Amino acid sequence: PQTVCIFGTGDFGRSLGFKMFQCGYSVVFGSRNSRMSSLLHSGAEVFSYSEAAQKSDIIFIAIHREHYEFLRELTEDLNGKILVDVSNNPKINQYPESNAEYLAQLVPGAYVVKAFNTISAWALQSGALDASRQVFVCGNDSKAKQRVMDIVCALGLTPLDRGSLKAATEIENYPLQLFPMWRFPFYLSAALCLFFFIYCVIRDVIYPYVIENKDSTFRMAVSIPNRVFPITALTLLALVYLPGVIAAILQLYQGTKYRRFPDWLDHWMLCRKQLGLVALGFAFLHAIYTLVIPIRYYVQWRMRNTTLSKVITKKDDPFFTSTAWHSDSYLSVGILGFFLFVLLGITSLPSVSNMMNWREFRFIQSKLGYLTLILCTAHALLYGRKRFLSPSILRWYLPSAYVLALIIPCTVLVIKFILIMPCINNTLKRIRRGWE
Amino acid sequence: PQTVCIFGTGDFGRSLGFKMFQCGYSVVFGSRNSRMSSLLHSGAEVFSYSEAAQKSDIIFIAIHREHYEFLRELTEDLNGKILVDVSNNPKINQYPESNAEYLAQLVPGAYVVKAFNTISAWALQSGALDASRQVFVCGNDSKAKQRVMDIVCALGLTPLDRGSLKAATEIENYPLQLFPMWRFPFYLSAALCLFFFIYCVIRDVIYPYVIENKDSTFRMAVSIPNRVFPITALTLLALVYLPGVIAAILQLYQGTKYRRFPDWLDHWMLCRKQLGLVALGFAFLHAIYTLVIPIRYYVQWRMRNTTLSKVITKKDDPFFTSTAWHSDSYLSVGILGFFLFVLLGITSLPSVSNMMNWREFRFIQSKLGYLTLILCTAHALLYGRKRFLSPSILRWYLPSAYVLALIIPCTVLVIKFILIMPCINNTLKRIRRGWE
Amino acid sequence: PQTVCIFGTGDFGRSLGFKMFQCGYSVVFGSRNSRMSSLLHSGAEVFSYSEAAQKSDIIFIAIHREHYEFLRELTEDLNGKILVDVSNNPKINQYPESNAEYLAQLVPGAYVVKAFNTISAWALQSGALDASRQVFVCGNDSKAKQRVMDIVCALGLTPLDRGSLKAATEIENYPLQLFPMWRFPFYLSAALCLFFFIYCVIRDVIYPYVIENKDSTFRMAVSIPNRVFPITALTLLALVYLPGVIAAILQLYQGTKYRRFPDWLDHWMLCRKQLGLVALGFAFLHAIYTLVIPIRYYVQWRMRNTTLSKVITKKDDPFFTSTAWHSDSYLSVGILGFFLFVLLGITSLPSVSNMMNWREFRFIQSKLGYLTLILCTAHALLYGRKRFLSPSILRWYLPSAYVLALIIPCTVLVIKFILIMPCINNTLKRIRRGWE
Numbered sequence A, B, C: 001p002q003t004v005c006i007f008g009t010g011d012f013g014r015s016l017g018f019k020m021f022q023c024g025y026s027v028v029f030g031s032r033n034s035r036m037s038s039l040l041h042s043g044a045e046v047f048s049y050s051e052a053a054q055k056s057d058i059i060f061i062a063i064h065r066e067h068y069e070f071l072r073e074l075t076e077d078l079n080g081k082i083l084v085d086v087s088n089n090p091k092i093n094q095y096p097e098s099n100a101e102y103l104a105q106l107v108p109g110a111y112v113v114k115a116f117n118t119i120s121a122w123a124l125q126s127g128a129l130d131a132s133r134q135v136f137v138c139g140n141d142s143k144a145k146q147r148v149m150d151i152v153c154a155l156g157l158t159p160l161d162r163g164s165l166k167a168a169t170e171i172e173n174y175p176l177q178l179f180p181m182w183r184f185p186f187y188l189s190a191a192l193c194l195f196f197f198i199y200c201v202i203r204d205v206i207y208p209y210v211i212e213n214k215d216s217t218f219r220m221a222v223s224i225p226n227r228v229f230p231i232t233a234l235t236l237l238a239l240v241y242l243p244g245v246i247a248a249i250l251q252l253y254q255g256t257k258y259r260r261f262p263d264w265l266d267h268w269m270l271c272r273k274q275l276g277l278v279a280l281g282f283a284f285l286h287a288i289y290t291l292v293i294p295i296r297y298y299v300q301w302r303m304r305n306t307t308l309s310k311v312i313t314k315k316d317d318p319f320f321t322s323t324a325w326h327s328d329s330y331l332s333v334g335i336l337g338f339f340l341f342v343l344l345g346i347t348s349l350p351s352v353s354n355m356m357n358w359r360e361f362r363f364i365q366s367k368l369g370y371l372t373l374i375l376c377t378a379h380a381l382l383y384g385r386k387r388f389l390s391p392s393i394l395r396w397y398l399p400s401a402y403v404l405a406l407i408i409p410c411t412v413l414v415i416k417f418i419l420i421m422p423c424i425n426n427t428l429k430r431i432r433r434g435w436e
């Protein structure tokens, strides 16, 4: 079997060695003190760094960057060898150059390849490779890179070639990130939630307390969240489709698609997926909070009360077909909207979207996406139908929250409607096709 | 770094060039007018077509097929080079031969490889490679193909080898398709929905209007969809398992599994997955429409009314254990059926099914699939239990819709039950094992 | 095109040949009787085994192991050839050595590679490659292995290198497994369900029958499952996080992380994912059973009754804000817990978890996981709030079931709370970092 060398008998060196041993490699370790440790897998051999380097033409440097210095003395032994830099830093952009480039400077005669830094020692050891099996690889020598990628494959991991060693900085930053694309959607939705929560508390809790001295604090547990969540969902959903129409207007205005968008628009367009999924989350919460309504003590009490008051006043309880239509239609439209929403979510799963061609993906995301927006907006419009314009719903001059929620969706839909009118649409299509 | 050449500075050429530049390649463009355009990435060089061809041994032809003619004059420059055909056509099967084969005819001395046509210029440019990252590759020369596949990998895409250049037709048609496998299930379910909708409107809206002059149009918003959707779901679910039993009967009858099935059966069997998922969609809708029932104005009004009439008539409201059993059991069975249904859906996700071995997949899809069918059928049977045979449910001689819905599922289950009886099952197993 | 040879014109040989033919290979068969069969694809050629062997340097042995004997006579023809062993056994570990190793013994001069045994003949034939597209490959000669892996790729399948021929045993056992990792979670949850079902039947059905002679059997359809399922879900969820704290205590006690955990703990830790997903399944069932509550006959009858009794006794029906708070808060907390639970489930989908880096995955699974546990425990605690300590809920000295359900979660949370106190946490971190 092929022999590989690992420098450093620390946590990562050991785990990697063990995994490689399992996959049929013969492993030699280089260490400061070359006695065999009981922690290494049986069959492993430990040598001094320079001895170990001679046993194999591929060497994994499982040492922290701070200690790389001593490799400078080994330049001769390492000449012509493939050095695999696996190191990470504790902070993003800690050093001016990436660890791998630093290594390449230290040992100019070696072929440095960056790889394996995204894999955790613990995952290698325990076999629970649940998070990313992707190993990003980069390096200037393509043969050396190929050798490393073959080893990656042999360990059951997926190599991803990222080009030359310049990419090392990015690769080293990758494992330190925590959901960079989700940050903006997250903060945005948190801000929206907070705003609407306070808005609703003012209208639904403080106002009745001040005016009627009624204690409605309990509304903060279910009723108000069930206002805040759908409103946030609808707003976010509209914000997914807003950048598209802004981009279209910009392109129409500039008459070309080759001028770059402003940065904020670019960034916004790139996190639409995340915005959409967060919106789906809120819609999901809305759905469950809604379905739970009839179980609530307050609702059951209200129903009993209504019945009792009818009994007492001996009034009739006539059936209004129009009310039935109203109630049923907004529910029905909401359910259909939610269904399409979920469909959008399912098709964003990487494995599903990967099965579709571009045309199909656009069809779902753009056509069905707009249909979702239309249905959800219609749902909210229908829900508020009667109350919408009545002044009686103003409390301290504040309109009902859903009135605010409808502003952005309606705007987006109206602009989109204008944009798809044949004359404008054709101009736009011409611009996007590249005929200037 | 490696140099590649791109013919054509159009939309796709530019986007591809930019992406390759990012991934560490050095890119030269061939163009009709060889002045540098501001739209190209910095560092790009533009030459005449013949000059550019000499700079690299691999050339991407980012030109529409209609303009290929001029390449005939470059045969000398292109001799021995790898030509990558990236072109698409606006329509399926527009030309007798595929574009790549046409290119190979034009430039007989070159190695033509088809690739990249499934990737959109916009996706390359914006980095939003959400839909397919798969690049289908085909070509007659395996070394040339390997070269192209290496580039595909280096761009972070997934190459899929499709064999010789004959496969180009298929590859060129691929991006023009819009859910070909979903078409039949979609039309079938649309037809079923329409039929049952009209059926239910006749029974539940027109009949009461004619007979009692009662306006029940509001039922069309929730009540009737909540009849139509589960019925369609159940029928489609049964239609997923029907071809299996038909196939078994055919095989038993013919005594061999090596006679081909009729075409319709073959096609039907291949779109069972899609049928099943559409059925799941309808079942999902049924579930939500059902859970929303107690929120509806009509239902709340009816409940109040019942209570009021009890108050007025001063009748007792005794509790019937058998009714409770009935109501609870059909709900419980329906929920369990739905749960298994969702499980079937989850295991159809490409990434999940890919983690299972064949035996596990068959176990879920076939065994649990039948259990799902049994539970769903039982749910509908239990629901209609009492009313099932009573003549009072006939309206204009039309039975309740769910009676129709039960025909196919019951048939499938009965035949399946016969097929798994030991004697028949053994014969079938023998046939399928290959012992004729 | 490249020529490959297949020994055996049985089911698998034929299907494989057909597939390879489709992908551009030229296929020759070796068979006991070398007449062309109508079942083979057109263009196939059939020869005697020894003749066929000479046509290609790569030979697929599509023959059952029992019949391998005759290959011994062909050693000369097979010398230096690549033999691909595709065979499976009917039972796990049926023979002392794997089929591939046996083949290598029989034909010492050939390069034996194990592959394709996980692919079903029927799947190859019908194109419905839904279950695993992964082809595990192992062999001692890396060039031979590479050749086979290239073919695997060319057929549109995914090769996975598993190292030397020693891995063949494992590869041969793989297609015979039926959810090995799910077995323990499944039996555990079945046992828990059964226990709690009986417990609840005693308390909720037998007790009222004995004491009040009341027939509550109907509770077994919905009410009791809706007690058993959430309790099982909560217990399983706690059991997901229990091994982590046990491991931490062990590591603290031993002062090192390099001592192996006892076997049971190791196994437990490796099936936490499965435990968690089963818990999610039960939580899902609980959610639907809960949402269905207001549709049940029993519940509607009870509501009518309550109203009627209020009418008759003419008592007031006052509104208790504290009860409203109580009811709304446990619902709200439960919904949020369920939402995070679903999020954990979504991030376990292989394609999603593969997109995350290790830090992100740990964040979701560990941080949000504990938050889920906290919310779900709080939900159950709040639900039982008042009744929790009251002796009136004891029936035959048996407390309510949810009291039992809370034992493990609370224990886990308390220990975890102790473990994350700065002093202990720092020690633990030091131990886990590898500084002993």
Ligand SMILES: Cc1cc2nc3c(=O)[nH]c(=O)nc-3n(C[C@H](O)[C@H](O)[C@H](O)COP(=O)(O)OP(=O)(O)OC[C@H]3O[C@@H](n4cnc5c(N)ncnc54)[C@H](O)[C@@H]3O)c2cc1C
Residues within 6 Å of the ligand: A237, A240, A241, A243, A244, A245, A246, A247, A248, A251, A257, A272, A273, A274, A275, A276, A277, A279, A280, A341, A344, A345, A347, A348, A349, A353, A362, A365, A366, A369, A432, A433, B122, B128, B130
């Ligand atoms: C639940 C949910 C899930 C989602 N999942 C995803 C997801 O997985 N992936 C994803 O990307 N989005 C996702 N989204 C976001 C959204 O659905 C998509 O971004 C959608 O495609 C936007 O549609 P649009 O018509 O506004 O976009 P676009 O058509 O993209 O917007 C128009 C603008 O895009 C540019 N553009 C588009 N095509 C071209 C072209 N050919 N040439 C030049 N310019 C072009 C133009 O600048 C144009 O002005 C999701 C949304 C939701 C609600």
Ligand SMILES: Cc1cc2nc3c(=O)[nH]c(=O)nc-3n(C[C@H](O)[C@H](O)[C@H](O)COP(=O)(O)OP(=O)(O)OC[C@H]3O[C@@H](n4cnc5c(N)ncnc54)[C@H](O)[C@@H]3O)c2cc1C
Residues within 6 Å of the ligand: B237, B240, B241, B243, B244, B245, B246, B247, B248, B251, B257, B272, B273, B274, B275, B276, B277, B279, B280, B341, B344, B345, B347, B348, B349, B353, B362, B365, B366, B369, B432, C122, C128, C130
């Ligand atoms: C929600 C949902 C999701 C679904 N997802 C999928 C999916 O992802 N993928 C999918 O394929 N299906 C999917 N289905 C469809 C369905 O579950 C499967 O097709 C299921 O396997 C059919 O079971 P069966 O027992 O009828 O099939 P089969 O056993 O396949 O039907 C029997 C017939 O198949 C042939 N056959 C099967 N095995 C052999 C063999 N070894 N040798 C020769 N002939 C054989 C025979 O001709 C036989 O007559 C889904 C269904 C639902 C409801």
Ligand SMILES: Cc1cc2nc3c(=O)[nH]c(=O)nc-3n(C[C@H](O)[C@H](O)[C@H](O)COP(=O)(O)OP(=O)(O)OC[C@H]3O[C@@H](n4cnc5c(N)ncnc54)[C@H](O)[C@@H]3O)c2cc1C
Residues within 6 Å of the ligand: A122, A128, A130, C237, C240, C241, C243, C244, C245, C247, C248, C251, C257, C272, C273, C274, C275, C276, C277, C279, C280, C341, C344, C345, C347, C348, C349, C353, C362, C365, C366, C369, C432
């Ligand atoms: C719905 C659901 C889905 C789930 N899906 C998954 C899944 O897809 N994949 C999955 O793995 N789990 C999954 N789980 C299980 C669970 O969420 C995870 O196992 C979770 O990571 C456990 O968190 P913890 O903090 O207890 O684990 P840990 O932190 O892993 O537990 C601590 C112990 O782990 C060991 N350990 C951890 N890191 C190190 C280290 N760096 N060095 C040394 N030792 C270390 C130590 O022995 C330590 O004592 C799922 C659970 C649920 C409920």
Ligand SMILES: NC(=O)c1ccc[n+]([C@@H]2O[C@H](COP(=O)([O-])OP(=O)(O)OC[C@H]3O[C@@H](n4cnc5c(N)ncnc54)[C@H](OP(=O)(O)O)[C@@H]3O)[C@@H](O)[C@H]2O)c1
Residues within 6 Å of the ligand: A007, A008, A009, A010, A011, A012, A013, A030, A031, A032, A033, A061, A062, A063, A064, A065, A067, A086, A087, A088, A089, A116, A117, A118, A119, A120, A121, A122, C433, C434
């Ligand atoms: N742990 C992970 O999960 C993980 C994941 C990805 C990448 N990495 C990277 O892998 C590398 C090693 O990480 P690790 O976790 O294995 O670290 P570690 O446990 O601290 O081991 C570091 C090893 O470096 C060697 N070394 C050489 N000169 C040294 C010096 N002057 N001082 C200290 N040690 C020296 C030591 O080996 P000898 O005693 O044998 O000389 C020591 O065991 C780091 O670059 C890290 O970023 C780790």
Ligand SMILES: NC(=O)c1ccc[n+]([C@@H]2O[C@H](COP(=O)([O-])OP(=O)(O)OC[C@H]3O[C@@H](n4cnc5c(N)ncnc54)[C@H](OP(=O)(O)O)[C@@H]3O)[C@@H](O)[C@H]2O)c1
Residues within 6 Å of the ligand: A433, A434, B007, B008, B009, B010, B011, B012, B013, B030, B031, B032, B033, B061, B062, B063, B064, B065, B067, B086, B087, B088, B089, B116, B117, B118, B119, B120, B121, B122
């Ligand atoms: N756009 C996509 O999303 C996409 C996706 C996949 C595949 N493709 C394929 O890529 C190819 C190019 O598409 P494109 O979108 O880049 O088209 P385009 O923008 O119209 O560009 C075509 C280019 O072809 C060159 N060309 C050479 N001879 C020509 C002639 N006689 N008339 C016109 N142009 C001539 C021109 O480049 P010079 O001016 O430099 O000579 C022109 O820029 C097509 O085959 C297309 O099917 C495109």
Ligand SMILES: NC(=O)c1ccc[n+]([C@@H]2O[C@H](COP(=O)([O-])OP(=O)(O)OC[C@H]3O[C@@H](n4cnc5c(N)ncnc54)[C@H](OP(=O)(O)O)[C@@H]3O)[C@@H](O)[C@H]2O)c1
Residues within 6 Å of the ligand: B433, B434, C007, C008, C009, C010, C011, C012, C013, C030, C031, C032, C033, C061, C062, C063, C064, C065, C067, C086, C087, C088, C089, C116, C117, C118, C119, C120, C121, C122
């Ligand atoms: N079927 C599957 O789904 C599947 C999946 C994975 C792996 N496999 C493996 O593929 C191999 C073949 O399976 P199969 O399903 O094709 O089996 P099969 O249909 O029974 O075919 C076996 C073939 O072996 C040949 N053979 C040579 N000597 C023989 C002898 N003495 N007695 C009987 N047959 C002899 C025969 O071909 P000639 O008549 O041409 O000599 C026969 O057609 C097995 O090792 C199996 O484990 C099968």
Ligand SMILES: CCCCCCCCCCCCCCCC(=O)OC[C@H](COP(=O)(O)O)OC(=O)CCCCCCCCCCCCCCC
Residues within 6 Å of the ligand: A179, A181, A273, A277, A278, A280, A281, A284, A342, A345, A346, A348, A349, A350, C342, C343, C346, C347, C351, C352, C355, C356
């Ligand atoms: C139940 C409905 C869904 C409820 C919850 C919706 C959750 C929405 C939030 C998803 C968050 C995913 C975190 C991903 C982490 C990450 O970084 O993941 C990273 C990846 C890749 O991201 P990039 O493309 O940015 O690299 O993101 C994903 O792949 C996200 C896929 C999420 C798919 C959600 C699918 C929802 C399907 C719901 C179906 C069932 C609905 C049933 C309704 C009753």
Ligand SMILES: CCCCCCCCCCCCCCCC(=O)OC[C@H](COP(=O)(O)O)OC(=O)CCCCCCCCCCCCCCC
Residues within 6 Å of the ligand: A342, A343, A346, A347, A351, A352, A355, A356, B179, B181, B273, B277, B278, B280, B281, B284, B342, B345, B346, B348, B349, B350
């Ligand atoms: C919420 C339950 C689900 C509700 C909706 C069900 C949707 C059913 C339709 C799915 C349509 C997928 C379009 C795929 C487009 C495509 O061509 O996709 C193409 C791919 C590949 O198809 P081929 O195998 O034909 O190549 O298809 C798929 O992979 C489809 C996978 C769909 C998986 C659905 C999983 C549902 C999981 C639900 C879990 C949560 C349930 C929660 C219940 C409360």
Ligand SMILES: CCCCCCCCCCCCCCCC(=O)OC[C@H](COP(=O)(O)O)OC(=O)CCCCCCCCCCCCCCC
Residues within 6 Å of the ligand: B342, B343, B346, B347, B351, B352, B355, B356, C179, C181, C273, C277, C278, C280, C281, C284, C342, C345, C346, C348, C349, C350
């Ligand atoms: C609807 C909520 C979900 C309801 C049901 C939850 C099902 C839980 C059980 C999942 C069983 C998966 C069987 C896998 C078979 C297998 O071996 O699969 C094998 C693979 C790989 O396993 P290994 O890691 O052990 O190799 O397992 C998986 O990948 C399991 C992924 C399951 C993901 C479940 C995701 C649920 C998402 C729900 C979203 C929508 C929620 C909507 C709420 C209204």
Ligand code: HEM
Residues within 6 Å of the ligand: A226, A227, A230, A231, A233, A234, A237, A283, A286, A287, A290, A331, A334, A335, A336, A337, A338, A341, A376, A377, A379, A380, A383, A401, A402, A405, B288, B292, B295
């Ligand atoms: C399962 C599907 C859905 C159902 C059953 C449903 C039901 C309801 C109900 C009953 C209300 C009234 C709530 C109340 O009385 O306080 C409501 C309000 C609302 N819904 Fe939905 N809905 C669904 C999906 C959606 C979706 C997908 C969206 C959009 C993203 C949405 C947006 C809204 C909005 C904005 C309101 C007004 C909130 C308010 O101010 O009270 N709904 N919905």
Ligand code: HEM
Residues within 6 Å of the ligand: B226, B227, B230, B231, B233, B234, B237, B283, B286, B287, B290, B331, B334, B335, B336, B337, B338, B341, B376, B377, B379, B380, B383, B401, B402, B405, C288, C292, C295
């Ligand atoms: C969440 C799970 C489910 C619940 C709670 C549920 C509940 C119900 C209810 C309450 C009814 C009566 C509807 C009415 O009064 O109009 C019903 C009817 C029905 N259900 Fe379900 N069901 C579920 C799942 C399913 C599934 C998975 C199927 C099959 C695919 C199914 C098929 C049917 C059918 C065919 C009817 C009869 C429709 C009619 O004619 O009214 N159900 N279900």
Ligand code: HEM
Residues within 6 Å of the ligand: A288, A292, A295, C226, C227, C230, C231, C233, C234, C237, C283, C286, C287, C290, C331, C334, C335, C336, C337, C338, C341, C376, C379, C380, C383, C401, C402, C405
């Ligand atoms: C959709 C979200 C949820 C809702 C609406 C919900 C609602 C409820 C309701 C109404 C009850 C009282 C049931 C009864 O009266 O018999 C209950 C009980 C309970 N729930 Fe949840 N729940 C949810 C999620 C969860 C989750 C995720 C868990 C934990 C895994 C959980 C654990 C429990 C437990 C242990 C009980 C006590 C069961 C008993 O003994 O009756 N719930 N829940």
